[in-house]
Amino acid sequence: MQIKLNHVTADYQLGSVRSPRVLQDVSLQIAPGTFTAVVGSTGAGKSSLLKVLNGLLLPKSGWAEIGDIKINSKTSRKSLKAVRKIVGMVFQFPESQLFAETVEQDISFGPLNFGASREAAHDLAIKMIRRVGLDESILQQSPFSLSGGQKRRVAIAGVLAQGPEVLALDEPTAGLDPSGKRELLSLLKQWNKSKRLTVILVTHDMETAARYADDAVVMDRGKVVYHGSVRSLFADSEKLNRWQLDVPEARRFQLKFEAVSGIRLPNVCLTEEELAAALIEVGRV
Structure with missing residues (x-):
């Protein structure tokens, strides 16, 4: 699933709050099956980049291409729904997205919404809860009775149940203890390698980028200033200092x-x- 952005500029508006040009003339191509870390200072445009890939933020100019679907300022709702099946979005503190009475209902919501039968959704919930390293006995529990780390895994299982080819995650380990953080990142890397799942991870943690990602995208004031291998990035101290990135x-x-x-x-x-x-x-x- 090829991802391509071509001269994308985007504004962000929520109610009366408007942030112009959160993305500025962004051109980028991400190959299938790669693990890419998106890094940069606060307000650099990292989260906005993910939202364009998922169709939550439409370009003001330029376009994004997810496989054979093009996203621009006039993309239809039908096309955006198709994009969201391809690109699974995991927000910061994804457990806040949990809402159902049971874990199974939460995981099944997406597949049912995309037309799966209840039997298929049930089987998928079992498969996904195992994939995130939890026992299927947890499916009948309330998601709100779980630990923080378990809630986060359940939320990610719900995204995976939709069968995305791309997983876009915005600081998914925020608030987790070191053990929970390592476990979640190891799972992401495992899925990337074994399932050829394209992973795009926004992070402030350079240790995470260095250990788990193959490539890095550095953003600065709404622009992509670097896209290449993680190793090449951390070999260049001058650029790291310029973009205020830790080593x-x-x-x-x-x-x-x-x-x-x-x-x-x-x-x-x-x-x-x-x-x-x-x-x-x-x-x-």
Whole structure:
């Protein structure tokens, strides 16, 4: 499922509140089956980019293409519904989207809305609750009786039940403890690899981008200023400083080690495991 944005400019308006040009002349192409982190400072346009991909924010000019569906200022509701089946959107604190009496009803809502039979929706709820690492016995419980981490998994299961080819997530680990955060991100990476699910993840956490993403999109004041590999991004300290992006801890240690020792490690290290392997290679462990 190819994703392409062509010179997209967008304004955001909610009631009387209007933010002009939250996206400015954005052109971007995301290949199928990739894991892309969207990073940048607050207000850079990251969330607005996801909303265009899901049809929640229409371009003022330019267009977005999701597969063979084009989104522009005049896209019909029918086409937008088709887009939302392809691009599953997970908002920040997705558990706030829970509403039904039982977990099963919450997960089944989307499939039923898209025409699935009750039997098919039931089978899908079982499959999806297992996919997010929860036991099917939880299906008859109230979603509001669950822990925060469980609620978030149920909300994501509801999005997955719609069968998206693209999963767009806006800070999905916000508020989770370190263990819950690792578990959720590991699941996303697993689905990306095993199901070839395209994952687009908005995050402020450079450790997350470094460890889980293949590519990065850097946004600054509504514009895309970088789109390329995560490793190439974190190799360029000058650009990171310019865009006020943090450096992953392993990379920060590497830079200090190289400056003090005069020894250059064989590659850009983004995780502790890569750093340890590089230090062993140069005989420092």
